[in-house]
Amino acid sequence: MKKLFKGRFALYFAFLTFFIIFSFTVRTLLFISACHHTDFTLFEIVKIFGIGLFFDIGTGLIIALPYALFLLFVSDKLYRKKWNKIFTPIILFIFIVITLFSFFAELTFWQEFESRFNFIAVDYLIYTYEVIHNINESYPIPLLLAAILIIAFVITYGLYKLKIFSQTFESASTKKSRSVPSITLIVFAVAFIIFVKNSWAEQGNNHYTNELSKAGTYSFFAAFKNNELNYQDFYSQVDDKMAFEIIRNQLKESNSSFINSGKSIKRIISSKNKAYKPNVITITIESLSADFLAHYGNTQHLTPFLDSSANQSVFFSNMYATGTRTVRGMEALTLCIPPTPGSSIVRRMDNEHLFTVGHVFKNQGYTNTFFYGGDGYFDNMNHFFGNNGYNIVDRGRKLLNETYDGSRTMIQDKDVTFENAWGICDEDIFNVVVKDADEKYKHHQLFNNFIMTTSNHRPYTFPANKINLAQGTREAAVRYTDYAIEKFIEKIKNKPWFENTVIVIVADHCASSAGKNEIDISKYQIPCMILNLKNTANTNINKMTSQIDVFPTLWGFIGWNYTNDFFGKNVLDSNYKPRVVLGTYQKLAYMQNDSLVILSPQRKIESYLYDKSKNEQRKANFSKEFTNKAIANYQTAYELFKNGGLKE
Template sequence: MPLPTAHTAAHTRAPTARFQADSLTLLKPLLLPMAALLAVLWLSRLGLALWQFQRIDDTAAWSHVALQGLRFDAVLLGLMWVLPATLTPWMALGQATWGPWRALLRVYGLVGLLFVAFMELSTPAFIAQYDSRPNYLFVEYLGYAKEVGGTLLQDHWPHLLATAVLLPTLAALYWRLTHPKTAAKTIRLRHALPWSLLLLALLALSARGAVGHRPANPSSAAVTADHLVNELPLSSAYTVLFAVHLSRKSEDGGITYAPLPRERVIALVRQETGLPASAFKDPDVPLRHHQTSAQPRARPLNLVIVLEESLGAEFVGRLGGLPLTPNLDRLANEGLWFERLYATGTRSVRGIEAVVAGYPPTSAVSTVKLAKSQRDFFTLASFLKHKGYESTFFYGGESHFDNMRGYFMGNGFDRVVEQKDFGPEAFVGTWGASDGDVMDKAHRHFSAQPEDKPFFGLIFTSSNHAPFEFPDGQIALYDQPKSTVNNAVKYADHALGRFIDQAKAAPYWNNTLFLVVADHNSRVYGPSLLPVERFHIPGLILGGTIQAPRRIEPVASQIDLAPTLMSLMGLSGEHPLIGRDLSQPLPPDMAGRAIMQFDKIQAYMEGPQVVLLQPDQAPRLMRYADGRLQPASGNNPALVEKAVAHALYAQMAYRERLHR
């Protein structure tokens, strides 16, 4: 056999050399931006891991954070680059398309890199506030530049400064490293198809994050009992994009955790109201029923609800918290005090829908912001309007925040008093007029009402919201500096005590029922899938007609407050509320219960037993004891079925407009 000549060897090497040249031509504009993206993600994750060292160590999750971090970085990389990378080989066939496309890839890589870097730089401040990576709350708050901007400038200016320095520096470094060193070179047609298919396959698989029948999602990383540790392997760009994806389900009521027949859902929810099946007579609105007041009155009482911003149990001395609420602690001896009241969620709008509308939580956006609940949606105001009441919403900020004005005015309220209605004498901070100014205006309004005209007033406070601004000289500061959450709570309590004392001296006191309740806790955090202790809030019903103060000790939910208030006001009538009237003790065979929503997780708590519902996972039975959520032994299929039924009913009621 003749040996190959030099000429033959040159021809043999030529196709290989050409393929290698084509490979370098194609991959360089793709690999450099991808490498920069991965470097940012891993530097950020390393910093977060060092910051949260103890929590990762406590859960023995170092390998989990590292390996799942690789997985979800590949997911984000695939999502961002699968389409541009697949098109790149075809754009590289000719000079007319390849030069502009290469420049476009460079710009696209810069925009993607800055977005990811911005989200990572935003993460520490978000974790400090919400104990999680950015989620749908991050997207919602982007619409409120004034309030959020003021908060950031007051409390998070170091993060703003770091972002202002690091993002331009990163952009300049990226632009320099990705500057083409050579003129654009094209590739051959026979190389375009295999490269396009290879890049499509690799990046599509990366975006999917799994080879099984289900793609990866955040629940794939939820393997510890600490929800923040579960989120560290993710990226903040991914968690926000996933939240936007989930928000498309809002109009359908959110995540469906488990299936259950419609008839069974309705039967179980009816049963848990404590009412007989005969009470429900309207098949079109299956939870509508007639409630008869346990204390009928010739002249029903006025109603005033003080919805306290972020007043968690940890700030309330009466609930074992810090000694920051002497007025509330004192007043607790004068009315019906809830020892174990739990918020339904972690946002003000979630508290509003629970307290004012008696509506249970879902994984979707609160009904305050959804389309189908802007008209003909049951609220206390719509119920009271038919009884001759006039309803007013008092808020120190701008009432369009979180769509509150639209929701209230479309569902029974007659007027809104907001920031523009306060004069120059009022103290106005980032979030609006101070609690004292709002309550003074409400008190003057109530005092001017005719005695024969019943009224409903909803006062929503905001002084206990970062950056914690309130008037000087009102309280002896609990700690330094002035603008801390502890001082803000103490001021909020001072304003509340002053308001109640004013009301006691006014004619309307003896004809008015007052509810003081938090919208949610201040911060929901902790090494638990759902930190139950951070949903514990104070609740107090008082007024001149409360002659026998007592403690309500069973577990209770914000959704129980509306039917309880109706009964105490002396009102009877039809409504679709699934909460319980707690003006009377529960029957011995019925345990108190609460429903809590934490991002994508819902909990149904009955006494100490808790069922956790998570997307793409089987319901989990837990036990809440000694302030901790722990795995429970055995099983309780009946409780699990109740939990699923209530989650499904909340979706159904919104989707089918049953809450009317």
């Protein structure tokens, strides 16, 4: 065995050792970072580094698999040729550079998402333009690349000084002598790929422990492989008929009547309020956690305008986002549906011609428009909105063969004063919206505008001399976004169409979703307010509500009769029972009052009592009836989407 480590396989095991040491270093750095957010038991620490070592070894074996095949099949004579003495060190150097870069990427990804690589990292490979520019504006890339190259050179040179290269190239080996170790290493690597699941690291309730136990590279490929989760294959179910009976009973309102029986939630809403048709502008704010507002205890004075507006509006002070990404927020606000496992419906196949919020507005004579300061190609936003009844106005590139049911207008350079990797600043997109609204008013056209902001996103840059905080931090970006919204409202107050225009302000998701618990409820709370409603007193709705309830509640205020095919409800209806639906890519949560049920793959069901004052979740046992209600929400949502039940 000693001869093996000094023979042809010396370089193979040297690389494996390097990979394990650096993986351990990254895990340690992430562990130290996580210690600021949670306490770890001794058992959890052993798990983090024990299971982590297992995943690191397996990942290293997979990365080195091509070299193991090379060592097996290349003859001794060919292996000792001069060309190989040049080729192998170069390839090794490249692999070390790539590995070091992936380690750096893990640290930055954790900084943003407090998670190992997941579906988001896979998405970022597709949208390279935005991501590369974002990274370039957020970090000193030339210096980091130089540091990576220097470290890679030092490691490679160190192996040379340790005579690893001479040992591997000068040692003699027969096909028989190298077959056993090569085949053993290959078998272990292939077995790891086939049999080891990333979910093996997700055995406890502490999010940080689970994520730290993983290997980033392996997590990336696991996410790539499992892009969509079939609810019926992985989650607990009840009888389909029972599921729809439960959900129809839950959705029943005092002024509703179902149109169809069976597997349908379509119903007619008949309002008792006097109807009117205001223009609607929805400002969806990037990553605006509730705890940025003074209303929720923040003392940094980051959102003075939003805080004052909350007191002069219909304010949903206890609202929760359905997910942790922008496309989840868009899904909730346009489809009013619980999050189904895997990617958001915005990013799924066959997501055209769905029954959306825009569909309701269109039936009332409105023009729907989606405004985005970046390129709407990102995250499939243009395809989703453009094929679901919305026109598109974005700062994008013209793509070949793109077709939408609606029109697409690209924001011109003359309308841009500031732009970063993620798009034009919030002031600029608001100015575009004002111009568009002026034009529609001139032609007596009612409008429903959905705006997605970008300034509160890394790299957190915006026009200079607007606020008194330095650029580059989340807090500064939040302050600038508040400033931009204030200027927007001031500007439109003088417009002839303002008197008949309702403003909805809501976050897409929170700035961070990670916490000690796998699903940390407090990290989903967002602000939401409706401004300028006619004949409506300022109201603080402190019932627990979800993003999916925003528009059904708005339509209740303005007295509309309409067809409803949504899971969202008018939260002021007498039959409304406070509940929220939210989740990650795999975990799905249903909470009613303080009772929380979390559904996971492998048909796992967990039940907790949630103490909001302490932000604590403790194990509990609920009735089967309550657990079935949680299952029914997600089972029926998945069933309706996959089988076309959400189509117009």
